[in-house]
Amino acid sequence: MIDQLKITGQYLLPKHLVSRLTGKIAAAKAGKLTTFLIKQFIAKFKINMDEAKHSDPVYFDTFNDFFTRELKAGARTIIEGDDNLALPVDGCVSQLGEIKAGRIFQAKGHDFSLRELLGGRDDVAAPFDDGLFSTIYLAPKDYHRIHMPITGKLEQMIFIPGDLFSVNPLTAENVPNLFARNERAVALFSTALGPMAMVLVGATIVASIETVWAGTLKADKKEIQYWDYTDKDITLEKGAEMGRFKLGSTIVALFPKDSIAFSEELQAGSVTRLGELFAKAQIEAQTSKES
Incomplete structure (x- = not known):
């Protein structure tokens, strides 16, 4: 029942409007508010910031900068071989x-x-x-x-x-x-x-x-x-x-x-x-x- 309500809600939600508003918030340089949102996100989704090139939430000017964060060198290895x-x-x-x-x-x-x-x-x-x-x-x-x-x-x-x-x-x-x-x-x-x-x-x-x-x-x-x-x-x-x-x-x-x-x-x-x-x-x- 709960799952069906979630799906129905998606059909009713003004998805483009919500996405545009979210985009504005994510792109905003909001200082301490941005840092707070990033810290909350890290805690909620248990993100391993040890893999990030910059692990301190204060480093990121916008939420988008954090979300598209770069990995530190060596965090991932690309498999070798042409095949x-x-x-x-x-x-x-x-x-x-x-x-x-x-x-x-x-x-x-x-x-x-x-x-x-x-x-x-x-x-x-x-x-x-x-x-x-x-x-x-x-x-x-x-x-x-x-x-x-x-x-x-x-x-x-x-x-x-x-x-x-x-x-x-x-x-x-x-x-x-x-x-x-x-x-x-x-x-x-x-x-x-x-x-x-x-x-x-x-x-x-x-x-x-x-x-x-x-x-x-x-x-x-x-x-x-x-x-x-x-x-x-x-x-x-x-x-x-x-x-x-x-x-x-x-x-x-x-x-x-x-x-x-x-x-x-x-x-x-x-x-x-x-x-x-x-x-x-x-x-x-x-x-x-x-x-």
């Missing part, structure tokens, strides 16, 4: 597996359209037909910068306006089409294994989504926005930061068929740590099929 893909975030696996008949599994009783997730264009979705996906949820306690699983050259970015439902496990189990209805940014890369999509999904009270090449993305327009980077030389190495969330959310990583095999250690509910083994490249299997 090893690195986990892109700290978080928890929501789901991962095969994309079947153009649909991505969300939770028991729910799936959503690959094409819709990527903005509705067949040419963008086609490389990932029958491919693989991994959805990873970032809780409020997690490190909120997103890094590259593999070296890639940025080809396109798509920003898709939408709802701002929460993306926690309860909502994923109860709100149909969640990740393809929320506001999101799609970054499309070319890699040694073929195309890769990194989808950054917004959520309630997420003040903004940022990328390292475009800065803060805002839904100033109701229509989908496209950027073409094919003529730009924007290449990010494995482990390099590609973006960040101001307050928590979810990423969806997409790969072509037969390009990778996810780590056997990963399944729904698995805790993820940036830099650990995400997947193994399947180049030999791909080459043998082509021959």
Whole structure:
């Protein structure tokens, strides 16, 4: 009953207004009030500040600065080897597996359209037909910068306006089409294994989504926005930061068929740590099929 009330409340909540107001508070340089809010947040979510480059709450001018805090050197190690893909975030696996008949599994009783997730264009979705996906949820306690699983050259970015439902496990189990209805940014890369999509999904009270090449993305327009980077030389190495969330959310990583095999250690509910083994490249299997 309580869970159902929480879900109903999300439908009724003016989510964009609440998120904008939260964003203003999070961006405010409010001195002692900012420090107080940060200390309360650390205590509530039991955040390990020993991993942060700057561990003293007083250091941060805004709540956003704290929330997107940098890790200290050595706090995470990026797995070596060209055949090893690195986990892109700290978080928890929501789901991962095969994309079947153009649909991505969300939770028991729910799936959503690959094409819709990527903005509705067949040419963008086609490389990932029958491919693989991994959805990873970032809780409020997690490190909120997103890094590259593999070296890639940025080809396109798509920003898709939408709802701002929460993306926690309860909502994923109860709100149909969640990740393809929320506001999101799609970054499309070319890699040694073929195309890769990194989808950054917004959520309630997420003040903004940022990328390292475009800065803060805002839904100033109701229509989908496209950027073409094919003529730009924007290449990010494995482990390099590609973006960040101001307050928590979810990423969806997409790969072509037969390009990778996810780590056997990963399944729904698995805790993820940036830099650990995400997947193994399947180049030999791909080459043998082509021959």
